[in-house]
Amino acid sequence: SAVAGARLPGIRAALARPRAEPVERAQLLYALFKELDDQGDAGGAWEALAEGSAILRHASGHDRAAEARQFESVRSMDVASATPGTRDPEGQVPIFIVGMPRTGTTLLERILGNRPDTVALGERNDFDAAISLASDHFYRGGLHETDWRKLERMDYRDAGAIYLGRVAPADVQCRFFIDKNPQNFFNIGLILRALPHARILCLRRDPMDACFSNLKEVFEGGAYAYSYGFEDLAAHHHGYLGLLRHWKAVAPGSVHVVDYEDLVHDGDAALQAVLEFCGMQPVAGMLDITTNRAPVSTASSSQVRQPIHARGIGAWKRYAGPLAPLQALVEADRRPGDRSPGSDQA
Structure with missing residues (x-):
């Protein structure tokens, strides 16, 4: 232009x-x-x-080996033997939306935030803060191997209560509230212990679209340091999908996977599955995100002012030549039944 x-x-x-x-x-x-x-x-x-x-x-200075150990540390958490937190089905239900950035987390937050009984809190660090306070140990998030010894004696009920005290909007009559910090993905095991009544929605996107959308974004404050190199991107994406499968198998009643392409191409069906999982009743107009006036401070801020569209799907194909090494690295993570990467269908 x-x-x-x-x-x-x-x-x-x-x-x-x-x-x-x-x-x-x-x-x-x-x-x-x-x-x-x-x-x-x-x-x-x-x-x-x-x-x-x-x-x-x-x-x-991204350390791929250290991140691999971090993924393994998260996966090793034993949720089954945990002291259960507070089950409060009559009270407010926390909904955590997690995933790699630029994979639909903001879009899903806007859709659910269109409900009158739901408050979207944005990207908060309150869960990390609650873990810090309950464990008397500064928890920087991410559940690194160095955190384990400090957290093993923590009362998870305390952590859950502290979190709810920090974020649950006491002055707002809402049934659900949404915490959309993508990095809470590393906290899923802790969330399952501290807030067993929470619902966790994990976004998943076509591997090449997910990785390319990360590669072409400058993230502020040194966040998402894996996103600037092919090997780092592919390793992070592979680790993310591995943890997603792990938590879905361990806690299917608490963890639900949402595919970005389903939200875009078949929003009604994808939304219906999310509503049933969260225990929400259908509300008309939820997919019209242009009516949602809540502020957005993430890298997706311009897109979510527009109606849901498919323009970002397959955007990587304009650069298929130079991206071929990345494609070779992530091809193993393509889901059975996905369109072939060479397809021109969007």
Whole structure:
């Protein structure tokens, strides 16, 4: 577009200046990628993205082996022998929406937030804070192996009560409230112990769309450090799906998987399954997210102001050539019955 094209000279001029900080240069390269991608210049866009992501990959210091140990630490949690937390089916029901970023977590939050009996709280760190307070140990989230010794004597009922005291809107008459911090995925085992009446909705998206949507985003504050390199992305995605299958098998009554493509292509059926899982009655108009005026502060803020659409599905195929090594890495994670990666269907 003419408006987008008008930004290009300024971006290129900024990139031409000497002595730019590496991360600043990377942010400019990502901006250049977006402008060129919007204009259909896939070659130039990829060149910018490849250079920018390489800078951020180096700056992130992401440790793939440490993350693999983290996934294993989470998987090893024994929920069955846990001291049960508070079951309160008559009270407010917490709904946790988790997943990799850019896989539909905000979209699902907006859909459920259209209900009059539901309050969307946004991305909160209150569960981590509740674990810290209940265990008397600073818990930074993510359930690393170093946390185990500190958490093993914790009273999970205390953690659940502290969490509810922090987030349950006492002054609002609501039956359900939504906590949409994607990183709570690492906390699922802790949530199952502390809040057995909670419902956990895990988003899943086509592997290439999920990984490409992460690769082309600059996440603030050093978050999602895995997202800037092919091997890191593929390993994280594989670990995520492995944990998703694990928790679905361990706690099928508490964990439900929502496929992004189903939300987009067959929203009524996907939503009906979510409502039944959460114990919600159907409400008219839930799929019309344009009527939801709640603020959004995530990377999806512009998309969720629009009606549900399929434009993001298959977006990676514009870059199928340079993304071929990533595709080879994630192909094992494609679900049986998925469309083939070469298909032009969206």
